[in-house]
Amino acid sequence: MVTNNKFxxxxxxxxxxxxxxxxxxxxxxxATQMRAVMEPLIELVDRRLTLNLQDLKYIDSTGIGILISIVKARHARSAPFDVEHVPTSIRKLFDMTGITPFLAKAE
Known part of the structure; x- marks a missing residue:
């Protein structure tokens, strides 16, 4: 678990x-904390990896870049990945950047 004042x-x-x-x-x-947690999980190809964003309030371009790198890494390994419970404000950002189709049950 990673916790600080804002994340x-x-x-x-x-x-x-x-x-x-x-x-x-x-x-x-x-970003460094997120990568440290996610890197070993990306390698677990026999498990579905799901990001639950229900409590996410803000994401910047660095965060979006990390999400895209996770999608690519999981896809390269033919490993299941998806994102769930995306808040409306975050979903709008994902829609505007064109990444929404890659986050829904990406395998």
Whole structure:
């Protein structure tokens, strides 16, 4: 679990799925922490990797870049990946940048 004044990151393992709960502000300041948590999870190809963004308040271009790198890495490994519970304001940003189709049940 990663927690600071403006960002939280928590993982939860279920049967064949790892869910990463991302909350607060996902920006350049927390990028290193996010990468450190995600890198080993990306390699777990026998498990679905899901990002739950329900509590995400803000994401900048660095955060979007990390999401895209996760999509690419999971796709290259033919490993299941998806993003769930995206807040409306964040979904609008994803729609404007054109990444929404890559985040829904990307495999």
């Amino acid at each position: 939280t990151l928590r993982t939860e393992n279920r049967e064949d799925q790892t869910i990463v709960f991302v909350g607060g502000e996902f920006d350049l300041e927390v």
